[in-house]
Amino acid sequence: MSLYTSASTGPSNAIAEAFRRKYGIAVTVYRAGSADIATRVQTEESANRPQADALIIEEPALSLLRPFLATYDSPERAAIPADYKEPMSTLIRMYVAQIGWNTRAVTAANAPKDWTDLLEPRWRGRFGSLDPRVTATTLAWQVMVNNLYGPTFLQRFGANRPKLYASTNAMTQAIVSGEIDLGLTNSFGVIQMAETGAPMAGVIPRHTVLFGGNVAVFARAPRPNAARLFCDFACSAEGQTVINVAGATIPTHPQASAPQAGNLAEMGRVHTFVQPNYAQLIADTPRLLAEWERHVR
Numbered sequence: 001m002s003l004y005t006s007a008s009t010g011p012s013n014a015i016a017e018a019f020r021r022k023y024g025i026a027v028t029v030y031r032a033g034s035a036d037i038a039t040r041v042q043t044e045e046s047a048n049r050p051q052a053d054a055l056i057i058e059e060p061a062l063s064l065l066r067p068f069l070a071t072y073d074s075p076e077r078a079a080i081p082a083d084y085k086e087p088m089s090t091l092i093r094m095y096v097a098q099i100g101w102n103t104r105a106v107t108a109a110n111a112p113k114d115w116t117d118l119l120e121p122r123w124r125g126r127f128g129s130l131d132p133r134v135t136a137t138t139l140a141w142q143v144m145v146n147n148l149y150g151p152t153f154l155q156r157f158g159a160n161r162p163k164l165y166a167s168t169n170a171m172t173q174a175i176v177s178g179e180i181d182l183g184l185t186n187s188f189g190v191i192q193m194a195e196t197g198a199p200m201a202g203v204i205p206r207h208t209v210l211f212g213g214n215v216a217v218f219a220r221a222p223r224p225n226a227a228r229l230f231c232d233f234a235c236s237a238e239g240q241t242v243i244n245v246a247g248a249t250i251p252t253h254p255q256a257s258a259p260q261a262g263n264l265a266e267m268g269r270v271h272t273f274v275q276p277n278y279a280q281l282i283a284d285t286p287r288l289l290a291e292w293e294r295h296v297r
Contacts, residue, residue, distance in 0.1 A: 011247030
């Protein structure tokens with residue numbers, strides 16, 4: 001079967017290989033950014049030559065691909081909370097926005113604890129952010145901090161001169177290399193870098209954005225039975241454990257386990273998660289980018 005995935009290479013290959021071992025079905029993995037996958041699927045569908053069977057992808061690209069997806073209520077979804085399920089897709093791997101820093105440059109005494117700490121003069125020109133023109137995660141964060149702190153927050157954030165990066169990997173590399181001291185990044189980037197022994201630590205502020213990767217089946221999958229079986233596996237506790245351990249992300253299945261990333265139920269006791277309204281985010285993107293570019297240079 002054929003899997004199109006925007007998850008990074010490690011978790012994508014891990015779940016493909018685990019599925020092959022369990023069912024004896026080889027998986028051809030096409031891995032690319034969400035926007036590239038959306039373009040490829042749209043091109044194949046318009047040419048009446050669908051190639052992919054199953055999909056793992058994040059919003060907002062998922063919304064663009066819904067016309068090509070099948071409704072499928074996998075029996076393995078029964079244990080997954082309703083907040084993580086839609087008729088055509090299931091969230092299976094989650095992560096959150098957080099602040100990460102270089103432990104050689106940031107001491108425990110002056111380490112930030114909340115988003116407002118990024119506004120302190122000591123971090124001027126010494127911190128980074130993911131570029132919202134490349135990743136929608138920053139736009140979702142922008143909406144959250146505007147709701148929390150008001151419209152002046154972004155202006156003050158920009159005045160502190162953050163450096164912009166195109167990916168979580170680029171951001172974490174910049175932090176551990178000493179190019180910057182800290183940054184607005186994603187939880188899996190901090191975890192994976194710290195696991196290599198790099199001088200990396202971080203904090204998840206009380207209010208944070210919850211992002212996720214979805215699994216889905218294509219309506220015109222060339223191998224529909226294999227596609228549904230793969231979706232079953234990806235939704236199951238076994239499959240979610242595989243992909244989330246490999247990706248340092250958080251499962252949505254309550255029996256799945258990825259200890260390094262945490263557990264949504266336990267994290268929810270101390271954090272308030274904001275799940276973006278992606279339809280609204282897509283509609284508001286021109287306005288949000290204009291506000292960003294006005295204040296962040």
